[in-house]
Amino acid sequence: MKTLVYINNNHFSAKASFEAVTYAKKLGGEVVVITYGDSTGAELLGAYGATKVLVDSSLANADEQQITRLVASAVESTGAEVIVFSHDLVAKAVAPRLSVRLKAGLVSGAIALPETANGFTCKVNVFSGKAFATVSVKTTVKIISLLPNSIQPENIGGSAVVETFNGNTGESSIKVVSTKKPEGNIPLPEAELVVSAGRGLKGPENWGIVEDLASALGAATACSRPVADIGWRPHHEHVGQTGVAIRPNLYIAAGISGAIQHLAGVNGSKVIVVINSDPEAPFFKAADYGIVGDAFDVLPKLTEAIKKFKNAN
Amino acid sequence: MNILVCISKSPDTTSKIAFTDGNTKFDENGVQYIVNPYDEWYSLVRALEIKESLGGNVTIITVGNTGDEAIIRKALAIGADNAVRIDAEPIDAFYVASQIATYAKKNNFDLILTGKETINYNGSQVGGMIAEHLELPYVSLASKLDVAGNVLTLEQEIVGGVQVVEVATPVVVSCAKGMAEQRIPNMRGIMAARTKPLEVIAPESLDLFTQFEAYSLPDAKKACTMIDPMNMESLVELLHNEAKVI
Numbered sequence A: 001m002k003t004l005v006y007i008n009n010n011h012f013s014a015k016a017s018f019e020a021v022t023y024a025k026k027l028g029g030e031v032v033v034i035t036y037g038d039s040t041g042a043e044l045l046g047a048y049g050a051t052k053v054l055v056d057s058s059l060a061n062a063d064e065q066q067i068t069r070l071v072a073s074a075v076e077s078t079g080a081e082v083i084v085f086s087h088d089l090v091a092k093a094v095a096p097r098l099s100v101r102l103k104a105g106l107v108s109g110a111i112a113l114p115e116t117a118n119g120f121t122c123k124v125n126v127f128s129g130k131a132f133a134t135v136s137v138k139t140t141v142k143i144i145s146l147l148p149n150s151i152q153p154e155n156i157g158g159s160a161v162v163e164t165f166n167g168n169t170g171e172s173s174i175k176v177v178s179t180k181k182p183e184g185n186i187p188l189p190e191a192e193l194v195v196s197a198g199r200g201l202k203g204p205e206n207w208g209i210v211e212d213l214a215s216a217l218g219a220a221t222a223c224s225r226p227v228a229d230i231g232w233r234p235h236h237e238h239v240g241q242t243g244v245a246i247r248p249n250l251y252i253a254a255g256i257s258g259a260i261q262h263l264a265g266v267n268g269s270k271v272i273v274v275i276n277s278d279p280e281a282p283f284f285k286a287a288d289y290g291i292v293g294d295a296f297d298v299l300p301k302l303t304e305a306i307k308k309f310k311n312a313n
Numbered sequence B: 001m002n003i004l005v006c007i008s009k010s011p012d013t014t015s016k017i018a019f020t021d022g023n024t025k026f027d028e029n030g031v032q033y034i035v036n037p038y039d040e041w042y043s044l045v046r047a048l049e050i051k052e053s054l055g056g057n058v059t060i061i062t063v064g065n066t067g068d069e070a071i072i073r074k075a076l077a078i079g080a081d082n083a084v085r086i087d088a089e090p091i092d093a094f095y096v097a098s099q100i101a102t103y104a105k106k107n108n109f110d111l112i113l114t115g116k117e118t119i120n121y122n123g124s125q126v127g128g129m130i131a132e133h134l135e136l137p138y139v140s141l142a143s144k145l146d147v148a149g150n151v152l153t154l155e156q157e158i159v160g161g162v163q164v165v166e167v168a169t170p171v172v173v174s175c176a177k178g179m180a181e182q183r184i185p186n187m188r189g190i191m192a193a194r195t196k197p198l199e200v201i202a203p204e205s206l207d208l209f210t211q212f213e214a215y216s217l218p219d220a221k222k223a224c225t226m227i228d229p230m231n232m233e234s235l236v237e238l239l240h241n242e243a244k245v246i
C-alpha cells in the first residue's frame, strides 16, 4: 500500500507537515509527498518517513482546483490508496473536491489513526469539539484530513528523494489581487500554546498584558466572540463554536466567562487555565487550573513567573 | 443574479449533546434546531443584499425531512424568494453535496453560497464537493464579496493571512464572519414566508462513501485545582511538572 501526503508549498518545516507525514508513516505503507513550487528543504520530510517528494515546479502559485488536479494525477501515477492532508484552509477546499473527483470517501478532521481490523474507521471531532464520532470509509481510495495537534511528529532520521512531477494542473480561474500575511504570527489552529482573553479585559487598549504573556510563552493569542464582534481584536482570533476550534496543549483564558459556545471551540485543549474575578464563572468547571483574581494583576504576575522559569531552564 | 444558498439545520448552540441507540444516533430529545449560523448570518444575508442592489433571485436549498420545514420558513422569512427541499436524510457531506449539485446542474445559478461549515459536523466539505461536481471554481472562507458585472471580488482567509481574489461567475463560495450582519425576520417577512414557493424533490440514489458509525463524549474533567493569585510561580511549576505543557 502507498500513502500520498499533500504538503503546502514551502511548508516543509512546519509542524503540521511533520504530523501529516508521521501519520501517513504509521499507516504502514510507503509514504510519498506531493507538493508544488520551490522544492528547497523538501527532503527534510524524509526524517518523518517520506521516501519520495514529488514536486510540480512548473507552478509557483496554485488555486485549489489546480491543487486538486495535481493531487489526483499523483494518486494516479503512484497508485496511492490513502491520501493524507493536514486539516488547514487549503485542505478544507481541496480534500472535498478530491473526494468527488476520485470517488474517495473523506474523513474530515481526523484526530487519531484509523482502525483497520474490521473495515476502515477513523475518529473525528464533531459538534465543535463537544463529541467524537467514528466514521467508516467504504471506498477503495480514502482521504484523511488530520486535525493539527492530534499526533506527535516522530523524527526517525533520513532524507527523502525529491523528484520533478508534472501534474497537468491547467490554468487558474481565480486571480489573486493581493495577499496579506502578518509576519511572525503563529497560526491559531496549529498553536500549541494559546493565551486568550474576553470582555473582562474591558477594552482593546488593555491587550498589552495578554500579548506580553503570549510572547513570554511563545503562544498565539485568541479571544471570545464579543471581543471580535466589537472589533477589539481581529476576527481570526475568535475561538468557539462559531469561530475557530482549537486543541492546543495549553489554553489560558482570562476574563472569559466560559459560555457553552466558547467552550465548544476550546474543550479539546489538553490543559485549560482560567483566570476570572468571579468565583462562580462557569469556565472553572471546564478548567484544570483556576485562579480567582483580577486579570489586570494576575496576567503580569504570570508573565513574570514564566520569564523567570524560562531564564532558569 | 440568480443565487442558490445552501442551508443546513443544526442543533441550537446551547443543546445538550447526547446520543442514543447504543451511541449510534444523536439524541434529538429536547433539542431545538436552528438554521446553521454560518448559513443564516452570512451566506443568506449577503445573497439578499446582492439581490437588493442588483436584482435577481435567491433560492434556498436543503437536504432534509419534513421536520426541516421550520428552518426553511425561517430562511424565507428573512427574505429568500423560494425554497427547495430534497426529501432525504442528510447522511453525509458527499450525499448532501451530490444532491444539491444535481439540482444546481439543471438550473443556472450565477452564485452558489454555503456557510463556512456546520456547527454540528464541522466538516467544511459541502461547498468544495458541489464545486467539483459542477467543475466550478470555489472560494472558501470568504469574509467579503462584491459584485461588478459578472466578476466577483472576494476577501478570503488563507493559511497565515488573508487574500483578495477576483473570479468570474458562475462560482461556489463558502461564507465566514465579516460577510454580512445577522438579520432578524420581521412580522411581514414571517407572514410572506408562509406563501412562498417550497418545492420538494425526490433524491437521486447514490452509493455512500462514508458512514457515521458511533459517537462518544469526551472524558469528564477532574476537578479544577485552584491556585493562589499571588503565587503564579506555583502555577508555572504545575504546568511544567504536573501538566508537562511548558
Ligand SMILES: Cc1cc2nc3c(=O)[nH]c(=O)nc-3n(C[C@H](O)[C@H](O)[C@H](O)COP(=O)(O)OP(=O)(O)OC[C@H]3O[C@@H](n4cnc5c(N)ncnc54)[C@H](O)[C@@H]3O)c2cc1C
Binding pocket: A197, A198, A199, A200, A201, A223, A224, A225, A226, A227, A238, A239, A240, A241, A242, A243, A254, A255, A256, A257, A258, A259, A260, A261, A262, A265, A275, A276, A277, A278, A281, A293, A294, A295, A296, B013, B037
Ligand atoms: C449562536 C451563538 C454562537 C456563539 N458562538 C460563540 C463563539 O464561537 N465563541 C464565543 O466566545 N462566544 C460565542 N457566543 C457568545 C457566548 O454565548 C458568550 O456571550 C461569550 O462567549 C461571552 O464572552 P466573554 O466571556 O468574553 O464575555 P462575558 O460573558 O461578558 O464575560 C466576561 C468575564 O470576564 C470576567 N471579568 C470581568 N472583569 C474581570 C477582571 N478584571 N479580571 C478577570 N475576569 C474578569 C467576568 O467575571 C466574566 O466571567 C455565541 C453565542 C450564540 C448565541
